[in-house]
Amino acid sequence: MKVVKFGGSSVANAVQLEKVLDIVKSDEKRKIVIVSAPGKVTEADIKVTDLLIEYYDLYESEQDTTEIIEKIIQRYASMVEELQIEKSVLEDIATSIKGLATLERGDNPYLRDTFLSAGEDNSAKLIAVFFQSRGVKSRYISPKEAGLIVTSEPSNARVLESSYANLAKLKNFEEVLVIPGFFGVTETGNVCTFSRGGSDVTGSILAAGVEAELYENFTDVDGIFAAHPGVVHEPMSIQELTYKEMRELAYAGFTVIHDEALFPVYQAKIPVVIKNTNNPTHAGTKILASRTEKELAVVGIAGDDGFASLNISKYLMNRELGFGRKVLEILEKFDISFEHMPSGIDDISVIMRERYLTEEKEQLILEEIKKVLAPDEIYFEHNLSILMIVGEGMREKIGVTAKGTTALSKRGINLELINQGSSEVSVMFGIKSDKEKAAIRALYETYFN
Ligand SMILES: Nc1ncnc2c1ncn2[C@@H]1O[C@H](COP(=O)(O)OP(=O)(O)O)[C@@H](O)[C@H]1O
Numbered sequence: 001m002k003v004v005k006f007g008g009s010s011v012a013n014a015v016q017l018e019k020v021l022d023i024v025k026s027d028e029k030r031k032i033v034i035v036s037a038p039g040k041v042t043e044a045d046i047k048v049t050d051l052l053i054e055y056y057d058l059y060e061s062e063q064d065t066t067e068i069i070e071k072i073i074q075r076y077a078s079m080v081e082e083l084q085i086e087k088s089v090l091e092d093i094a095t096s097i098k099g100l101a102t103l104e105r106g107d108n109p110y111l112r113d114t115f116l117s118a119g120e121d122n123s124a125k126l127i128a129v130f131f132q133s134r135g136v137k138s139r140y141i142s143p144k145e146a147g148l149i150v151t152s153e154p155s156n157a158r159v160l161e162s163s164y165a166n167l168a169k170l171k172n173f174e175e176v177l178v179i180p181g182f183f184g185v186t187e188t189g190n191v192c193t194f195s196r197g198g199s200d201v202t203g204s205i206l207a208a209g210v211e212a213e214l215y216e217n218f219t220d221v222d223g224i225f226a227a228h229p230g231v232v233h234e235p236m237s238i239q240e241l242t243y244k245e246m247r248e249l250a251y252a253g254f255t256v257i258h259d260e261a262l263f264p265v266y267q268a269k270i271p272v273v274i275k276n277t278n279n280p281t282h283a284g285t286k287i288l289a290s291r292t293e294k295e296l297a298v299v300g301i302a303g304d305d306g307f308a309s310l311n312i313s314k315y316l317m318n319r320e321l322g323f324g325r326k327v328l329e330i331l332e333k334f335d336i337s338f339e340h341m342p343s344g345i346d347d348i349s350v351i352m353r354e355r356y357l358t359e360e361k362e363q364l365i366l367e368e369i370k371k372v373l374a375p376d377e378i379y380f381e382h383n384l385s386i387l388m389i390v391g392e393g394m395r396e397k398i399g400v401t402a403k404g405t406t407a408l409s410k411r412g413i414n415l416e417l418i419n420q421g422s423s424e425v426s427v428m429f430g431i432k433s434d435k436e437k438a439a440i441r442a443l444y445e446t447y448f449n
């Protein structure tokens, strides 16, 4: 059995849905189909999830929602019309979208997630009916019916272990099951979504739950490229990656797959393939426990912005027991999780996502650290990007980092930070964000040309 996930670009309109149907029909092992909300095919398109966010914001602030409701329903209506499937499904969809504006506003932490989940939920309903109309025995199953139970963390849910026994039962269905991605239900029955891009996570959970032989993730590119195709012109595509390599690349900007999506399949040792809905005969990129091509030192270069660094120096810091712990405890008190922590003998830097910070929080953090640890110098640095040079092969190769630093220095790009984890799967460079694209191009040229 194979679990197949189709992203927003694959279910964005009727033309794309015909391709989805052909892909599902061409392999009878494709029994579980996870779908996203209609997304973008052209730059001008707006993702239904983004429309639903607008809808929620208007509803929350008690503004007129008539126009946005129409816009959302129209996305589904044009598909129903062009595919010529029964109109009753559109009535269901319209009722569901309009019904959101009757939910109680008050103190409901799950209201936004309930709005957002409607994108994938209605997509799955429509696609199940479409498949049936074309002779594929299929059935819509909601995450609630499937037993996909998640933690009570709005917009950031995680799967609960208890889900897997429920999901295993889906193996017994004869039909092709069409399941909405992106959300689950909490133990108390509330809708709770994963973070953005989370339909990839649903696919992975389902693949682990039914012990699939393969998790196929269909998107709009021929697999994963060695660098972001929007930054490097026609980057080479990667045939194989390990779970660890993919996780590092996804974390640092390869948005083609959600960075938390690989955990369930990694644990269950299920191979993944990233394929193109618009070019399904292309082999795509395989993600496995180990690569057959062992020689390649570096497989990809990713970059992501939106980082800040808290830099602290104190003479003889290395002799002060518990210094690092106390810094992290203070950050924890302010609800900040850290991403990296490069250090020297008398200084440490803590890298975090900018989104956790506000000016006020920064001031309070600085004051508290000054009071508790009396550093010689302490300041926040903003507008940082993290670059990751990733490859399991770098463990055995000498000079990989040196090549990268030379390439950056030749272009006058200053390294703010450098870090390598003990597993040696990646090297991280911190640079100013305005140099990110130039740096990725320089590194790509060095390692791949
Ligand atoms: N290294 C990379 N290789 C391939 N695609 C990448 C890479 N980095 C970023 N992307 C982007 O990821 C996009 C596909 O992911 P996403 O937009 O989530 O698709 P979907 O609509 O299928 O969920 C591609 O169109 C591409 O722009």
Ligand SMILES: N[C@@H](CC(=O)OP(=O)(O)O)C(=O)O
Residues within 6 Å of the ligand: 006, 007, 008, 009, 036, 037, 039, 047, 049, 050, 119, 181, 182, 195, 196, 197, 198, 199, 200
């Ligand atoms: N629709 C959700 C979840 C998702 O995974 O979408 P996509 O497959 O289009 O990345 C989002 O936009 O975040």
